[in-house]
Amino acid sequence: MTAHDHRKVIAIDGPAAAGKTTVARLLAEATGALLFDTGSLYRAVTLAAQRRGISPDDGDALGSLAGKLDIQLARPSVNDGRLIDVLVDGEDVTWAIRAPEVDAAVSQVSAHPQVRAALLDVQRRIADGVPVVMVGRDIGTVVTPDAGLKVYLDASAEERARRRWAELTARGEDVDYGAVLADLLRRDAYDAGREVAPLRAADDAVHVPTDGKTVEEIVNEVRTLADAVWAASEAH
Numbered sequence: 001m002t003a004h005d006h007r008k009v010i011a012i013d014g015p016a017a018a019g020k021t022t023v024a025r026l027l028a029e030a031t032g033a034l035l036f037d038t039g040s041l042y043r044a045v046t047l048a049a050q051r052r053g054i055s056p057d058d059g060d061a062l063g064s065l066a067g068k069l070d071i072q073l074a075r076p077s078v079n080d081g082r083l084i085d086v087l088v089d090g091e092d093v094t095w096a097i098r099a100p101e102v103d104a105a106v107s108q109v110s111a112h113p114q115v116r117a118a119l120l121d122v123q124r125r126i127a128d129g130v131p132v133v134m135v136g137r138d139i140g141t142v143v144t145p146d147a148g149l150k151v152y153l154d155a156s157a158e159e160r161a162r163r164r165w166a167e168l169t170a171r172g173e174d175v176d177y178g179a180v181l182a183d184l185l186r187r188d189a190y191d192a193g194r195e196v197a198p199l200r201a202a203d204d205a206v207h208v209p210t211d212g213k214t215v216e217e218i219v220n221e222v223r224t225l226a227d228a229v230w231a232a233s234e235a236h
Contacts, residue, residue: 004128007148007233008033010226011139014153015199016187017160017167019210019218023153024133025083026219031133031226036073036126038136038143040086041119042110043097044071048088049109050101056108063114081171100168100175107187111194116142131230137191140202148229151222152201155210160184 010027012020021037028035045066046056054061072087078094086094096102109115123143127134136143140150155163161181168175191199201207206225210218 004124004144004146006124006127006144006146008129008131008230009127009139009144009147009149010131010133010222010229011144011147011150011202011205012133012135012153012222013137013139013141013150013199013201013205015137015160015191016184017164018153018155019163019215020135020153021083022215023210023218023222024135026215027222027226028133030219030223031131031230033131033133034126035084036123036132036134037084038119038123038134038139039106040073040084040097041071041122042115043102043106044086044088044093045069045115045119046102046106046109047093047097047099050105056105059112059114062109062112063118066115066118095171098171100173103183103187107190107194111190111196113196116196137199138197140205141200142197145202148233149225150202150205151225152205152207153210153218154207157181157185157188159211 010033012024014020024037025035027033045062048069049056049062049065054065070089074085076082077085082094085092086097120143126132127144134144140147158181161177161184164184165175165177165180208218208221
């Protein structure tokens with residue numbers, strides 16, 4: 001396996017709607033680091049599979065598809081609330097991959113080892129040798145276990161459901177809070193129970209609970225940790 005230098009990687013893991021992507025975006029903006037939301041890759045594969053009629057149970061077909069798609073992440077080009085641009089084969093799918101039907105299937109799709117293998121080295125190469133904030137569910141445990149800093153963001157299921165419900169309704173979608181909460185609990189159980197790269201905090205991760213905290217407070221907390229790690233990496 002190719003050796004990579006991940007000392008400048010800030011790995012942010014945690015369950016759905018814990019605030020990972022928002023915190024990571026602000027942290028990346030404040031530090032000049034690259035923002036890399038790895039979940040967008042799995043969502044892109046899920047959307048592409050749904051459009052092609054590929055079952056979320058078909059690991060071989062999904063893995064093959066993941067290896068063929070041209071998925072690009074870039075800084076936002078449209079001022080519509082997006083955190084990053086997500087392009088699949090040149091098409092802007094930034095909001096399409098956030099649709100409820102993608103939400104409902106992405107955990108199942110991402111659980112297949114064929115899919116994870118197809119996307120793993122892409123993630124490691126992007127994070128090689130540069131300050132980068134990576135967001136996902138297995139960054140500190142699988143993707144970059146040698147990351148300079150590993151953070152596990154968490155919040156109660158009720159708080160996370162409230163955030164996701166507010167996000168969806170702000171985009172004009174008619175969704176029920178109870179349904180959002182039930183979906184999050186289902187995803188939590190699925191992500192934590194899957195055989196390949198289950199959701200869990202790395203043994204050396206810093207736990208950051210986000211209930212009752214403002215985004216600014218969380219970002220400042222993580223940035224203090226990140227600054228110390230980057231200063232240490234420069235010293236060596």
